[in-house]
Amino acid sequence: MTKVAIYPGTFDPVTHGHTEIIHRARSLFDRVIVAVAKSRGKAPVFTLEERVSLIERVLGDLPGVEVCGFNILLTDFSRQKNATIIVRGLRMVSDFEYEFQLASMNRHLAPDIETVFLTPAEHYSHLSSSLVREISGLGGDVSQFVHPVVVSALQEKSKWR
Numbered sequence: 197m198t199k200v201a202i203y204p205g206t207f208d209p210v211t212h213g214h215t216e217i218i219h220r221a222r223s224l225f226d227r228v229i230v231a232v233a234k235s236r237g238k239a240p241v242f243t244l245e246e247r248v249s250l251i252e253r254v255l256g257d258l259p260g261v262e263v264c265g266f267n268i269l270l271t272d273f274s275r276q277k278n279a280t281i282i283v284r285g286l287r288m289v290s291d292f293e294y295e296f297q298l299a300s301m302n303r304h305l306a307p308d309i310e311t312v313f314l315t316p317a318e319h320y321s322h323l324s325s326s327l328v329r330e331i332s333g334l335g336g337d338v339s340q341f342v343h344p345v346v347v348s349a350l351q352e353k354s355k356w357r
């Protein structure tokens with residue numbers, strides 16, 4: 197049976213930490229859907245379309261991986277996509293409480309969908325999209341954390357802010 201996994205997040209913007217998890221998930225499952233949440237509550241700097249497009253450009257033509265935006269319940273979107281596994285990255289102990297809550301609630305909403313956690317490589321464990329945005333916005337170099345297309349997109353955004 198084809199194992200379809202969904203990797204949800206806000207990806208504002210996608211970092212090397214995220215892409216590493218996507219590659220790792222792809223090696224475990226037949227198909228991986230990168231599900232980009234609208235996340236209105238987080239007031240993302242990049243629009244949903246921009247976030248989807250950046251991930252597509254960063255990943256290139258990666259077989260078995262699809263990038264989609266969504267603005268509904270994750271469990272409903274997972275069902276629409278026939279995904280039975282939710283993949284989340286667990287960076288540090290501080291992530292655990294929130295991730296545990298999210299996984300428990302998703303299990304409550306959809307007992308047939310399992311959440312699995314992957315740990316990023318050690319050198320990405322301190323990485324977050326908001327830190328990347330802050331460093332870039334203050335003129336710092338983020339090229340070791342994000343793909344060159346994301347570096348350019350961040351520079352372009354900061355011109356207008």
Ligand code: COA
Nearest residue numbers: 204205206207213214233269270285301316323324325326
């Ligand atoms: N490498 C680098 N950074 C990572 C990372 C990794 N491997 N994994 C997570 N992060 C960072 C993100 O960059 C983000 O950083 P930021 O907050 O500084 O921007 C942070 O960790 C967590 O963000 P993210 O992984 O994008 O999760 P989220 O909390 O924004 O998204 C959703 C959570 C989208 C999965 C959740 O809100 C959701 O499912 N929404 C859909 C609606 C729904 O179903 N709600 C009910 C849920 S029970």
